[in-house]
Amino acid sequence: MTVVVTNRALLRVSGADAEVFLQSQLSNDINLLKKGVQLSSFCQHQGKIIALFWVMRSGDDFLLSFPEDLNEKVISRLKMFVIMSDVKIEDISSQYNQIGLINESNSNAYSINENLSLLIDSNELMKKDFSSGYDLWAKACIDYKIPEVFLSSSEKFVPQMLNLDINEIGVNFSKGCYPGQEVVARLHYLGEAKRRLFAFKSDFEMQVGDSLYCSSSKAAKARGNRYKGSGIVVNSVKFNSYFYCIATLDIDLLDREITLNDEHGPILKINNNE
Known part of the structure; x- marks a missing residue:
């Protein structure tokens, strides 16, 4: 094609x-x-x-x-x-x-x-x-989980959130300096990415920038109305009768029920047919 x-x-x-x-x-x-x-x-x-x-x-x-x-x-x-x-x-x-x-x-x-x-x-x-x-x-x-960054999502992700550090597909940790290098390297060597990129599908429309919500997460229970979500839709498309997206999500919530934008939003299902 x-x-x-x-x-x-x-x-x-x-x-x-x-x-x-x-x-x-x-x-x-x-x-x-x-x-x-x-x-x-x-x-x-x-x-x-x-x-x-x-x-x-x-x-x-x-x-x-x-x-x-x-x-x-x-x-x-x-x-x-x-x-x-x-x-x-x-x-x-x-x-x-x-x-x-x-x-x-x-x-x-x-x-x-x-x-x-x-x-x-x-x-x-x-x-x-x-x-x-x-x-x-x-x-x-x-x-193939190839991420994108649009104007609406610019300056919202560090490379690890988009899996760019995995096999150094988008980040090289041996090269010289570049803007933001110290922060990215510190997370790689001293920390651990809490949020990663995953594929989802839904019967309902998803837009870039929509948030992923988990009502059972500790953050949602603790922060109430201030809780802004546990992930962000990175890219989305309607294909045939379904909507597909890749989105960031807190790793520890992967086996929880995830909805779009708030607790009353449509349920997102992990898309394993990749």
Whole structure:
């Protein structure tokens, strides 16, 4: 299946200092990036993720793909750190299509995992008969627990909440410093993530930013109306007759009844059909 992936921005980072610049700003080790997509967090000083990039090499340049509603925020933030470096940041979103490949191979595509890859090509590809069904791509990403950060969820997660530390898929703990690195590393070496990413499904609609509620949790009983939930919906999609999502959740609540937003909300079921 080949799908036009809509609603994603695409930046090109070029210049003699591009690799050094990205290495100093992102959570993953850019020096290890070869062919394929590398997940990497762009964090603020408290370790919260501003944006989660799909990073790709394109010759001597780098491509950053992420949800388009973060475009203005990301560009202005990245440019704050360029200073005197030989780095150019260009928004090329309108010049290229981002094509998602599900269980298909293409020598020019950037592999995300064994089943998903991303093809970056000119707008001429729009003349071809590609599916415009973004829900197919979103469902595939949710099935493989590939997280996203949108404007509404920006600066709400540390990398561990999105499982980016597992097998260092999105965080490298051996590389040099980057914004928020001390906080992220401290949690890794001295603490333990209390909240992780899980997949759920429901008969009812779920929106990014909705909270997960557990009425039997200690926090809910202790805080009453001040209790803000035990997790957040990270990404969601309606597919056929069900709604699917990936969401953060306090690990110790995984076997409890979880509802959406409050104790009267619809029940969320763990989705094990991944």
